[in-house]
Amino acid sequence: MVSPRTAEAIKHVIEETERHGLLSIEGIRKEFPGVVALDNVQLRVRRGTVHALMGENGAGKSTLMKIIAGIYQPDAGEIRLRGEVVTLKSPLDALEQGIAMIHQELALMNWMTVAENIWIRREPKNRFGLIDHGRMAEMTADLFDRLRIKLDPRAQVSELTVAQKQMVEIARAVSYDSSILIMDEPTSALTDREVEGLFSIIRDLRERGIGIVYITHKMNELFEIADEFTVFRDGKYVGSHLSTDVDRDDIIRMMVGRDITDMFPKIECPIGEVILEVRNLTIPGVFHDISFSLRRGEILGLAGLVGSKRSNVAEAIFGVTPATSGEILVNGTAVTIGSPSAAMAQGFAFLTEDRKETGCFLSLNCLENIQSALITRSHVKGGFVDQSTVTKLAEDMARQLRVKTPNLYETVENLSGGNQQKLLIARWLLTKPRILILDEPTRGIDVGAKSEIHRLITGLAAEGVAVLMISSELPEVLGMSDRIVVMHEGRVSGVLDRAEATQVKIMDLAAR
Known part of the structure; x- marks a missing residue:
């Protein structure tokens, strides 16, 4: 029988939880050298709801999530969990308090198995005190069954696709039986079918009373999965609403402080002669007999599901992994592209899909990242870089792309x-390429910056640049492309003109 004192304490906790929410953030401030990342922001997450946190890149979303996850400590403000004020001193402290976070950048250990990644520091032991790998595999299989994930617990993480790694991250976070789950862009590398599976998982978690903070730039996801949303802008709190009370345009206005009337500002411009032709390009076991042409001033979309090998084709054209057979012709002349430097000499530029692994030099500064491609082709006099000119060009491009950084x-x-992505785009635009290959150019980019980048791309096409654009977002492919090449399992399954292309036709070709 519960004593009166215990009953009163339980009643107090329930009342405080209802008043403050499962998670309540009040007056949080966080400064870094030269920049105020968060300024008096607030957030309230109720039990059994999905709360979307929206805002442009640099709005402070990830900073607040890192504070909630114990990675950063706030300079001011209060965090309440189930009505009680808490201090989260470390990620482990946050986990023990029932808060788990799935980061935008994957943080798995590639040399370990799936099961080892999920249960690290919590491995089951046998009677000798050693890790019981059989039991750990069984625990992982049970977890995957509950989440409807089809993966081998004993598989090494390095062998998984990006999408599969993302599902492992989700499973690891769920395995803590947390009351609060933070998801930072969890669908960025998932197919439509995998997104549907994830949303099913999220709905199940919501039904169990878990509060989910969901960060995304994809408006369709907000209205499909979120119950409420909060918007930040420039490190400040703008407002919170039920998702049923607003529409897409209302949210965009809150995020950017202005109307965006044209997300895909396609300029109808003359398309010139063929500048790039790919004939029967092949890497055995990867892709086969890839053939297409690209004209000056044309934006050629390259569409397909995850696993269609679109990125592999782009890497072969740019010389990252040269094809074993087939031809690449530039202005009608066959060329040998055995390395990225050879591709750049032919006027190519390539924005890679994974900014962390193959794009940015994370330990260098912004200027060094932007100028790294530029100085290999120009602005070198007598063996020395014309630094003043390079710096001015970099500053102008960073300002044009609205890169948020102190300097x-x-x-x-x-x-x-998102700001790292903008730096990569700045790097390649400054090389003034004749052929620009863009692999997921707006992944992780907020809606305002997407419109600006789309405007830049179509403006470059109007100037005669030939653009090959890979995107997993069908509205982007349809809105930006003059023609669309669709791939399925390493082969070209069809080519569509802009006038005839629809999402249904693209998906039909992509799923053949």
Whole structure:
């Protein structure tokens, strides 16, 4: 029988939880050298709800999530968990308090198995005190069954696709039986079918009373999965609403402080002669007989599901992993592209899909990242870099792309993922390429910056640049492309003109 004192204490906790929410953030402030990342922000997450946190890159979303996850400590403000004020001194402290976070940048250990990644520091032991790998595999299989994930617990993480790694991250976070789950762009590398599976998992977690903080730039996800949303802008709290009370345009206005009337500002411009032709490009076991042409001033979309090998084709054209057979012709002349430097000499530029692994130099500053491609081709006099000119060009491009950083001498690893992406785009635009290959150019980019980048791309096409654009977002492919090449399992399954292309036709070709 519960004593009166215990009953009163339980009643107090329930009342405080209802009043403050499962998680309540009040007056949080966080400063870094030269920048105020958060200024008196607030957030309230109720039990059994999905709360979307929206805002442009640099708005402070990830900074607040890192504070809630115990990675950063706030300079001011209060965090209440189940009505009680808490101090989260470390990620382990946050986990023990029931808060788990799935980061935008994957943080798995590639040399370990799936099961080892999920249960690290919590491994089951046998009677000799050693790790019981069989039991750990069984625990992982049970967890995957509950989440409807089809993966081998004993598989090494390095063998998994990006999408599969993302599912492992989700499973690891769920395995803590947390009351609060933070998801930072969890669907960025997932197919539509995998997204549907994730949303099913989220709904199940919501039904169990878990509060989920969901960060995304994808408006369709907000209205499909979120119950409430909060918007930050420039490190400040803008407002919170039920998702049923607003529409897409209302949210965009809150995020950017202005209307965005044209997300895909496609300029109808003359398309010139063929500048790039790919004939029967092949890497055995990866892709086969890839053939297409690209004209001056044309934006050629390259579409397909995850696993269609679109990125592998782009890497072969740029010389990252040269094809074993087939031809690449530039202006009608066959060329040998055995390395990225050879591709750059032919006027190519390549924005890679994974900014962390193959794009940014995270330990260098913004200026060094932007100028790294530029100085290999120009602005070198007598063996020395014309630094004043390079710096001016870099500053102008960073300003044009609205890169949020105290200055260009800030280390890139301190920037948000979206601002890192903008730096990569700045790097390649400054080389003034004739052929620009863009692999997921707006992944992790907020809606305002997406519109600006789309405008830049279509403006470059109008100037005669030939653009090959890979994107997993069908509205982006349809809105930006003059023609669309669709791939399925390493082969070209069809080519569509802009006038005839629809999402249904693209998906039909992509799933053949």
